Each structure stands twice: as C-alpha cells, then as structure tokens.
C-alpha cells in the first residue's frame with residue numbers, strides 16, 4: 324500500500340515533467356552519435372569516390388538514402404511518384420580537328436588560329452565592323468546605322484564602351500544599353516568575332532577551357548546562343564588584308580577605347596567558319612522525401628530541410644600512393660546523414676501540423692545546381708514552402724589545444740554558426756533561440772550572419788537558391804578548417820557528439836516551424 328502510493332507519487336511527478344516537455348524532444352532523442360557515425364562511415368567512404376556530380380559514387384549515395392527512406396515509409400517527393408529529381412548534365416565539346424576558320428586561301432585551326440565557345444556553326448559570311456557593338460536608343464548610339472548585318476559576322480572590339488564600363492553591366496542595361504550579343508540576335512547576325520589583345524597572346528592556353536561547356540539542360544535558358552570567336556593576330560591580319568583599316572589599327576582601338584567609324588569589309592571578303600561540337604549527356608539526381616503533416620489543411624505547406632549529397636570527387640595524384648579521394652565527411656556528409664537521422668525521427672515520431680520535405684541536393688559544389696533546379700522546377704508549389712533550413716558542414720569542432728591557424732575559425736564543441744536570421748529571416752532566428760533555450764542551450768554564433776562577411780558564406784550554399792525566391796532561410800555551419808576541400812576531410816575527424824546535439828536542435832526548430840500557428844514573413848529578395 325505504502326509502496327504503491329510511493330510509485331503513484333513518482334508517476335504523477337513524471338507525468339508533470341512529461342507534460343512540460345514538448346513531444347518532439349522524445350523523437351529528437353532517437354538521433355544519436357552512433358547512428359550518425361554508422362551512416363557517415365558509408366557516405367564518406369572511399370567506395371563512393373568523393374561523390375562528384377555526376378558519378379557512380381554519387382548515384383550510390385543517393386540509393387543508400389532512398390533505401391532507408393523506403394524502409395521508414397517516407398513519401399516520395401520527387402518526379403513521377405519517385406524519390407528522385409533528375410538533372411541532365413550536357414557537355415558540349417569543340418571537335419578540335421574539324422573546327423576551322425578560312426579566309427581566302429588561308430586556314431586557321433582551333434587553338435592556334437582562334438578559340439570559340441562550344442556552339443555549333445557552319446557558315447560563310449561577310450564581316451562587318453561595328454566598334455564595340457553596343458547600342459543605346461535614347462542616346463542615339465547606333466553603330467549599326469546604315470549597315471546590313473543580317474547573316475553576317477560582327478567584328479567587335481573587346482571590352483566595353485566607356486559609359487557602359489563606368490555604369491557597370493547591370494545599371495548600363497537598366498539604362499537602355501544593349502550588348503553586341505543581343506544586337507546580333509535581334510538583327511540576324513550569325514556570329515561575333517571579338518578582338519581581344521590580351522586573350523590573343525595566350526590562345527593556346529585558353530583553348531581547352533573555351534572548348535568545353537557544361538550546362539544543366541533543365542536550367543538552360545531557351546534563347547539561342549550567338550557563337551563568339553576570339554581571333555589570333557594572324558587571323559586578324561588575314562581578315563584586314565586589303566582593307567582601309569589594318570589589324571594593328573583595330574588592336575590599338577581596343578587599347579585607346581576609340582572605336583572609330585563602323586564599316587563593311589570589302590564586298591568579296593568572306594569568312595568561312597566551321598565549328599564542330601560533340602555533345603554528351605550524363606545524369607545526377609536530387610533525392611526528395613516528404614513526411615506528411617497531421618493537419619488536413621496545413622499539410623499542404625512545407626518546411627524544407629536540405630543538405631548536399633555531392634562533393635568534389637577524385638583529384639590527380641602527384642606521387643604514387645597519394646590519397647586523392649575527397650571524402651567530404653564534413654562537406655557535406657555531415658549534413659547528409661543529419662537529414663537522414665531527422666527523416667527517421669519524423670517518420671517514427673509525433674507529426675507536426677505542416678509537412679516536412681527533405682531534400683538531398685546534388686551539384687552544390689558545381690554552382691548550387693540541385694537547389695537551383697528544385698527552386699526553378701519545384702515538385703511542390705514554391706509558395707507553399709514556408710522556410711528552408713540548410714545544413715552544410717556541422718561535423719567539426721576546434722579541440723582545446725589546437726594551434727593550427729587554419730582551424731582558428733572552427734566553432735567550439737558546444738557552439739554552431741547560424742546564418743540567415745540577421746540577413747534575411749529574423750523570425751526563424753527567434754524560434755531557434757526559443758527551441759535552443761528550452762533544450763540543449765548550444766552557443767548560437769551569428770558571426771557570419773553579416774552582409775559584410777568577407778567569406779560571403781550566405782551566398783555559398785544551397786539555402787541561397789531558396790532565399791532568391793523570397794523563402795525565409797536559416798543555415799547551420801560549424802566553420803572552415805584545415806581539411807576543407809581536401810582529401811583529408813575524413814570521418815575520423817568528426818565530432819559526433821556535437822553533430823548529434825546540432826541535429827537534435829535543428830530537428831526541434833523544424834518541428835516547431837511546422838507546428839506553429841502562422842508562417843514566417845517572406846524575405847526581401849537580395850540578388
């Protein structure tokens with residue numbers, strides 16, 4: 324009797340304690356250092372060869388994630404009822420052997436005679452000189468006046484006319500300046516030959532870079548591209564042979580900034596251009612999954628949680644046996660497995676009112692490809708995304724005796740950098756502070772949450788693609804270190820205790836955001 328009373332008393336106390344404790348904390352506790360480590364030992368293993376975009380290692384990493392999502396019963400959030408959203412990566416390469424320019428009897432080969440962007444072209448046309456080729460209607464600046472440039476090749480000076488250089492490109496275009504590329508398109512010219520005295524001197528070294536062009540087809544704008552060629556001095560000499568204005572004069576015009584009068588080259592002068600381009604296509608896939616909210620109406624709104632699955636692949640060894648696999652355990656293996664643990668916790672625990680969408684982006688290291696694709700072609704309505712939470716590198720901390728200056732900016736074991744609240748989304752910052760205060764009380768460091776941050780970290784990871792669409796974002800980051808973008812970004816350097824604390828805190832933030840009455844205000848779009 325006494326004893327029963329005693330137990331009852333403790334149960335009552337426990338009940339009070341549990342009632343005080345938000346339900347999500349129980350779910351958050353399923354995120355453990357051991358589980359994070361188990362996942363990361365696979366994701367950051369040599370077997371995945373640095374998860375370059377595109378690569379077999381990256382595909383395998385995606386399959387690993389998907390197999391877990393399926394087991395835990397998360398809903399596919401990608402295309403056509405799958406967990407995937409595909410990026411088509413197209414590589415256009417100039418065929419160096421069959422790409423030539425001919426003027427009269429002279430033939431110029433790609434590399435030594437000229438370089439050009441990898442846009443296919445086959446034409447014979449008369450050249451027309453149009454100075455810088457920029458126009459401004461309001462200021463009556465029109466070097467095309469009285470010239471017929473349809474089906475012709477524009478010969479232009481490299482660089483910009485003085486007013487454009489002074490205004491900067493963006494403002495110049497806003498003030499009605501139109502570029503030679505745009506003019507060529509509007510007036511039916513077929514190609515541009517740009518005189519660039521600096522490039523001219525080092526065409527050989529430039530040719531490999533110019534000969535290869537890589538684009539994500541889904542993100543490519545539909546407008547046709549105008550082929551731009553940079554001639555060698557010899558090609559320019561041949562072009563100007565027998566003309567009133569010589570090659571040297573044109574080169575000097577670039578240097579002096581005095582464009583001189585536009586003119587058509589002699590009526591019998593012909594440029595024959597053959598640019599042969601070979602195209603290959605490869606694929607990489609964002610992984611997307613959804614945990615549906617419990618509220619029948621609010622479940623159509625989403626909190627998006629993201630990380631990037633990819634890293635930078637394999638380097639070239641300088642000596643035999645050198646480790647050249649960039650494992651990316653911290654970057655962004657840490658975010659990748661943090662998301663996986665959060666997905667499991669959401670799938671098995673109490674659900675908030677709104678839905679949570681998990682996305683593992685690919686191609687982040689190439690220029691935010693995966694997040695750009697998702698925000699351009701979202702698989703859920705963009706206006707229904709109430710916030711985006713990004714985790715990119717949360718695995719490292721500065722150990723007490725570490726004197727290495729390259730580790731000086733790493734956060735401490737109980738500390739994490741938070742970027743976004745001050746720059747764009749104060750409401751997310753407030754909720755994070757509340758969650759953190761009632762839970763693990765990490766030191767939230769706003770050091771990089773600053774428009775004058777010299778590292779410009781706000782612009783360097785996937786959350787930025789979302790911020791550009793007006794979505795409130797918040798970014799978690801433990802700091803740059805000696806192994807950043809090196810083969811030594813290994814799993815044995817990860818502080819899993821800290822990672823678990825940060826992941827649990829982010830889990831609490833996401834849960835609370837998905838649960839709360841109102842959604843945070845949209846952010847002002849900083850381009």
Ligand SMILES: [Zn+2]
Pocket residue numbers: 631654655687715716784
């Ligand atoms: Zn990263």
